[in-house]
Amino acid sequence: MNQIYYDITRFSDMDIYLFKEGTHVKLYEKMGSHIMERQGKKGVYFAVWAPNAVSVSVVADFNHYDPSEHPLKLRDDSSGIWEGFVEGAFIGQTYKYHIVSSINGRTFKKADPYAKYAEKPPHSASRICSIDDYRWSDDIWMDLRKTHNAHDKPITIYEVHLGSWRRKVEEGNRFLSYVELATELADYLVKMNYTHVEIMPITEYPFEGSWGYQVTGYFAPTARYGTPQEFMQFVDIMHSYNIGVIMDWVPSHFVTDGHGLLNFDGICLYEHEDPRLGYHPEWGSAIFNYGRNEVRAFLISSAMYWLEKFHIDGIRVDAVASMLYLNYARKDGEWLPNRYGGNENLEAVEFLKQLNETVYGVYQDIVMIAEESTAYKKVTRPVYTGGLGFGFKWNMGWMHDTLKYFMLDPIHRQHNHQHITFSMWYAFDENFLLPLSHDEVVHMKGSLINKMSGDENQKFANLRALFSYMTAHPGKKLLFMGGEFGQWREWNYEDSLDWHLLEKPMHQGLQRLVSDLNGLYKTERALYLYDEKHAGFEWIEANDTQRNVLSFIRKSNIEDETILVVCNFANRVYENYRVGVPIFGRWKEIFNSQYKVYEGWNITNPEPVETEEIECNGRKHSINVRLPALGVCFFKLI
Structure with a gap:
């Protein structure tokens, strides 16, 4: 006994x-x-x-x-x-x-x-479990992690659901284990030139269809894919490939299953008793009581646990907007105002500040990312200046406006030009990350390739143009799995991605384009050094609405590294398009989304273009270039 x-x-x-x-x-x-x-x-x-x-x-x-x-x-x-x-x-x-x-x-x-x-x-x-016996082998990565996560470095993230990236179809469609996933996924990430992987929640959860966002175990990696030590090995392997690991984390709400936190000792211990504060009507889940000290300690300890014990390199905090506002997803009369009569959840605000100050106080080289969909001020500004203290914020406005624009037939884009230019008005208000995430390819929203306008060739051309524009736009990058090769159907958490599509040239070409774009982003300092600063961006022409053309430059602190970006979002070729340039010299096309290797239409500028003393776009010098239909071109001085 x-x-x-x-x-x-x-x-x-x-x-x-x-x-x-x-x-x-x-x-x-x-x-x-x-x-x-x-x-x-x-x-x-x-x-x-x-x-x-x-x-x-x-x-x-x-x-x-x-x-x-x-x-x-x-x-x-x-x-x-x-x-x-x-x-x-x-x-x-x-x-x-x-x-x-x-x-x-x-x-x-x-x-x-x-x-x-x-x-x-x-x-x-x-x-019962002990994790203290795992022996890490990522000392070099951990010593240099600050160089991988720095704001003036390239960060391009591949978002993954571990249960459906790949499956063993021949073995009853089973999940891959953490260790099986690690090697296969790391090889793929290197091939695709990603710097980080973001994994959708692996904190233990009961219902597969929640994708991990309805949590019961805030300290336990889900047993679906293996043991805690095997998840440690997953992270270790990623680090050996120089891939950072970002974890999706859900402190905004929790599942109401009977074995979980709800009514833990007979009363609402972790959550509010009043459903106007403690129940989330949109997700059918319970909301944490951030005003209770022991609850804040529980949640912050969870974040610290993953950072300390599992060497996680960053945390993406889910549904921050739902935490910040008492009336989120509620009608009048269904919520209680704060003590000043406002709709801000003051206790959640203080919790988020405490969270970020705590984790950054110990781990200065990690990243804290907010999925925040409103215009709440200073999400990524330090707490001591009145901010929430996050490192990055998802730019949801950019995502919505950009997808809305690319869904339009080009003939209608000239009347909706603001959708593609408006993001530059606020691009430097926060430290932004540009997301094309899983949320955009579920619930009958259609896959990315299916959102694009036109026939099949035009859809691929539009998606190549979108990815190219995204790479050139200020901000770090995130793309959900499957988008990089143009999966036609919506993401289904119960099945593997449609890897067989890569037998077809159009899908291969799109995948190669994404790899090349990530490679350019990682090597061209002008594309990332000042992602969060006005100094890194300058319009050439933002108002060529009749021709659906945009042009701008991305800059570093060295003039010769300047990249000129010209985007033609019309469904017609412009053989002699004149663009003002800030620097006299010879400009070489270093990228074109319509190159033949991407299964594009091969309308290119094969020879360097000489600058002429012809005024254009308010500049004394200009160049004359060919612009492919539905194409984006990058030029650089040589």
Whole structure:
């Protein structure tokens, strides 16, 4: 029989003080289950926060889930922490907490909020686990990480859903494991010249169709693809290929499944009791109570856990807009104003500031990214200046306007020219990242290639032009898997991408174009050095609406590195298009989205173009170039 003892604790008085204050940021070292020894005998220490319980027991493999066998003891009268040491318990065994609530004596069986591993869904128990035995081999990457994540470096991100990037169709359409994924995906990312991979949420979740956005385990990598150590190996392998790993993280809401955080000890512990504050009508999920100190400590500890223990290089915070506004997705009368009568969620604002100050205070070389879809001010400005403290913000306005423009037949684009130029008015208000994410290719929105106007050839030409324009536009880049080779159907989380399409030349050409664009972005400093500064961009001509043409330059701190970008979004060739240039000399075409190697129409400028003393676009000098229909050209001085 497994004896339980109460003479072991992992909590000091200072730990309790910081926990109650909301500033304990490493609760994963204290809470949950931990392999320990007592008087030379191994076992497992358990600790859980349940302040409204009258009793808590560990129910597990080792006691046949009998709540009478291993009751925990309340540590003190104020912390709400129950703890105990079970001798003989070992790694791999499953467990839950049996909680008897002070509210009418109701009972609950709950998974461990701090569990490091869980059963593979649809099973829901936590699993005893130790991750301290993994030996990392990424010292070089970690030492140099700041050079990969710096704002003045190229960041081009491939967004991936691990369960549907590739599957073993010949083996019953099964998932690839973390380790299988790592090598195959890393090889592909290098081939495609990406600098980072962003993985959709792998924090444990019950429902496959939530894609990971309805979380039960904020400290556990999903068991669908393997063990925590195997996910560590995934990150390690990525780093060996010089690929940064960004993790999608969801502190905005959580799933309402019975074994999760909802009504954890009989009352709303992690969430608000009032549904006008605590229930998310759009997603049918619960909203964290950011005003509760222990909840903030829980969430910030989760972020710190992934950064410390799994060497994650960045965190993309999901649905920030839903956190910032009390009336998000709510009608009048369905929300409560803040103490000043406004719609801002002041407690969430303070939480986000605390989160970013905490993680950046320890890991200056990581990136914190906000998916924030409104015009909220200073999302990426330091907290001490009144900002939220994020490193980057998704530029959702650019995404919506650009896709709207490319869906139009070229004949109508001249009347909607503002959709393609407006983003430059605010391009430097924040540190922006340009996203073409999974959200744009689901729920009947159509794939990227299907959003493009025209027949099949024109669709591919438009998508090549879109990717080229995106590369030239100020801001870091993100593209969801499948878009890079023109998958026709919408993304389906239950199936592999349609890799067979790469047997066809048009899809091959698009994939090669994306690889070449990423390569150009990584090597041409003018395309990334000043991604967030006015100094890196200058219009040549923004108002040639009749011909659907844009021209601008991207600049570095060296004049000879200047890139001239000319975009022809009309469905006609311009044989003699004159463009004003800022520098006298010979300009060579270094990229053309209509090159034959991309299955384009091969309307190019094969020879360097000489500058002439002919005034154009308000400049004394200009060049005369050929512009392919639905094409984008990059020129550089030689």
